[in-house]
Amino acid sequence: MGDLVIPLFVENFLPNQVLNILNSYCIMKYSNKKSFKVDTQTSSLISEHSDPLMETICDLTTPVVEQNLSKKLFPTYSFLRIYDKGSDLPIHKDRPSCEYTVALCLGADPIEKPYEIFVGEVDESSDYKYFDSDGKYNRYKINYKYPMKPNNALIFKGMENIHWREMCVHDYFTTVFLHYVDQEGEFKDYKYDQRNMLGETS
Secondary structure, three states: OOOOOOOEEEOOOOOHHHHHHHHHHHHHHHHOOOOOOOOOOOOOOEEEEOOHHHHHHHHHOHHHHHHHHOOOEEEEEEEEEEEOOOOOEEEEOOOHHHOEEEEEEEEEEOOOOOEEEEEEEEOOOOOOEEEEOOOOEEEEEEEEEEEEOOOOEEEEOOOOOEEEEOOOOOOEEEEEEEEEEEOOOOOHHHHHHHOOOOOOOO
16 A cells, blocks of 8 residues: 555545535635636636645644555645636646645535546557647546545545546536655655745745
């Protein structure tokens, strides 16, 4: 389990009371937002690096992720994104602070419809094609496909595995990405995303 060759899909990642608080927090915070800056990666209207509540969750869930991976980890940072209708996540890999990533769905409308995460590899013989982060339309093999719904989490190695999402059909789909590095690994210096502490903003 320590090497995480296959992404780990976890249902009911958080206690329901905690999930409900996080979802309600996001709805209240962003329903009252007056202006939006489009996320250049996904074209969604809402994204936020290191929201204090999400940083807290990143910190407090570290033991849970450690138990699943059989590794000691440093949390690095959190990233909250609310996908909306027409946004997507182009094919990409992550940066060194994202050695291990937990993609956790906090809420969605419609709630019963999953929004899939794909994990795969380049394959010129594949019939499947999608856009990468440079806007190029290339051929890929889908190795894994995970139906994300509220309180579903996917733990994976975002630096090693290309991953993506196709066009969102939800009115909103809220995901927080919790990132970690191995305390004894080559990316250990990215603890707290090379900040003094979690929650610190520039």
